[in-house]
Amino acid sequence: MGNWIDISQVLNDRIPVWPGDTPFHYEVSWGMEESGSVNVGQVTMSTHTGTHIDAPFHFENDGKKVIDLDFNLYIGPAKIIHLQKPASIGIKEVEAVDLRGVKRLLIRTDAWQDKTVFPESIPHIEPELAAFLAEQGVQLLGLDLPSVDPLDSKELSAHHELNNKGIHILEGLVLDKIEPGEYELAALPLPLEQGDGSPVRAVIREIK
Ligand SMILES: N[C@@H](CC(=O)c1ccccc1NC=O)C(=O)O
Numbered sequence: 001m002g003n004w005i006d007i008s009q010v011l012n013d014r015i016p017v018w019p020g021d022t023p024f025h026y027e028v029s030w031g032m033e034e035s036g037s038v039n040v041g042q043v044t045m046s047t048h049t050g051t052h053i054d055a056p057f058h059f060e061n062d063g064k065k066v067i068d069l070d071f072n073l074y075i076g077p078a079k080i081i082h083l084q085k086p087a088s089i090g091i092k093e094v095e096a097v098d099l100r101g102v103k104r105l106l107i108r109t110d111a112w113q114d115k116t117v118f119p120e121s122i123p124h125i126e127p128e129l130a131a132f133l134a135e136q137g138v139q140l141l142g143l144d145l146p147s148v149d150p151l152d153s154k155e156l157s158a159h160h161e162l163n164n165k166g167i168h169i170l171e172g173l174v175l176d177k178i179e180p181g182e183y184e185l186a187a188l189p190l191p192l193e194q195g196d197g198s199p200v201r202a203v204i205r206e207i208k
């Protein structure tokens, strides 16, 4: 087994967020001088900043919250594939890939190159892909993009269709230098009882 590799975005006050969303901010709210013994930090952030998972409650009022998700899904074998800057991601794009037995599929698109700025547009998941992936047993879909739908979508068809087919969503991965192949993944959400999403520390290691 190789070393674990970090595929998460670094969280700092410069990380770009969804237009209009809460900016990320960390500060030491109770410093050494004041407390006499420790620095105590405070974080303000959106649940959809950086590398994160979506809970169904993000796009459906009666959908599952983060605490209701089975965390086993976020740890285990994952296949990484590389599609070179696709216009969109549909059945045609993944048809040639052997997805038998693949429960976790991560797609590297390289379409969000400069992660210091929020992208203007992204390749989206075609909703028809959800049924195709589900048929082959995929239950987690991860992307190096901030959404599975077009950025201006209000219908969020891909989010809904993936959820309808039992596929969970992992967004904002950093896969720039990652070769396609078979890996182990760990990307655990926080135990947020009311969460519509959660930041994760996503790491992989090659299965050799
Ligand atoms: N669907 C996107 C996030 C998203 O749509 C969003 C995130 C923060 C603030 C507003 C958002 N969408 C508004 O239409 C995601 O899953 O991360």
Ligand SMILES: [Zn+2]
Pocket (backbone or CB within 6 Å): 047, 048, 052, 053, 054, 146, 171, 197
């Ligand atoms: Zn999200």
Ligand SMILES: [Zn+2]
Pocket (backbone or CB within 6 Å): 054, 146, 147, 148, 159, 169, 171
């Ligand atoms: Zn999403």
